[in-house]
Amino acid sequence: GEDVEQSLFLSVREGDSSVINCTYTDSSSTYLYWYKQEPGAGLQLLTYIFSNMDMKQDQRLTVLLNKKDKHLSLRIADTQTGDSAIYFCAESTGFQKLVFGTGTRLLVSP
Amino acid sequence: DTEVTQTPKHLVMGMTNKKSLKCEQHMGHRAMYWYKQKAKKPPELMFVYSYEKLSINESVPSRFSPECPNSSLLNLHLHALQPEDSALYLCASSLPADYNSPLHFGNGTRLTVT
Numbered sequence: 001g002e003d004v005e006q007s008l009f010l011s012v013r014e015g016d017s018s019v020i021n022c023t024y025t026d027s028s029s030t031y032l033y034w035y036k037q038e039p040g041a042g043l044q045l046l047t048y049i050f051s052n053m054d055m056k057q058d059q060r061l062t063v064l065l066n067k068k069d070k071h072l073s074l075r076i077a078d079t080q081t082g083d084s085a086i087y088f089c090a091e092s093t094g095f096q097k098l099v100f101g102t103g104t105r106l107l108v109s110p
Numbered sequence: 111d112t113e114v115t116q117t118p119k120h121l122v123m124g125m126t127n128k129k130s131l132k133c134e135q136h137m138g139h140r141a142m143y144w145y146k147q148k149a150k151k152p153p154e155l156m157f158v159y160s161y162e163k164l165s166i167n168e169s170v171p172s173r174f175s176p177e178c179p180n181s182s183l184l185n186l187h188l189h190a191l192q193p194e195d196s197a198l199y200l201c202a203s204s205l206p207a208d209y210n211s212p213l214h215f216g217n218g219t220r221l222t223v224t
Contacts, residue, residue, distance in 0.1 A: 097158070
């Protein structure tokens with residue numbers, strides 16, 4: 001089945017690093033995505049990684065993929081209060097059928 | 111600013127009303143999607159259009175009727191909805207569905223059914 005799990009909540013102080021974790025189940029996933037959702041808004045694509053990569057860095061964002069353990073993580077360096085939002089990982093299970101994780105609410109305090 | 115535009119932002123409708131949600135993109139994408147998101151939950155796929163043809167219907171009740179008049183527009187016609195249909199309805203688009211390209215989402219329409 002398709003089940004993508006994330007921890008529900010993460011709280012950090014401004015300036016610290018945040019690490020959001022995701023566990024997926026479909027080993028045939030070709031792409032894995034991270035989306036950010038602010039209150040009352042849609043989903044903003046942050047970054048994505050192809051399944052044959054281990055790591056991808058994009059400015060303050062670092063994505064790590066452990067395909068053997070089906071584990072994906074998103075690290076945000078120098079976290080700011082504007083990073084407070086819900087973060088969803090998602091796997092592409094074929095024909096652009098995205099399955100989203102349960103979402104992690106990140107709270108950044110000053 | 112999102113490149114996928116959804117209107118209206120908010121919609122309140124009674125159970126006997128007929129209304130439509132609209133979505134527009136000008137990124138040249140040929141796949142368009144409707145997702146439904148309930149509070150504190152992840153989005154769930156409803157429909158996928160690929161090259162203006164319906165390719166996926168995730169067993170959505172017939173009171174939701176999608177339409178793709180051209181490659182830039184996607185509508186969702188609503189009729190005889192139930193209060194449990196209240197949710198955020200998200201539209202998304204991507205390059206053709208077989209390209210495995212990322213989905214770009216609009217800001218959604220928040221629907222309340224009374």
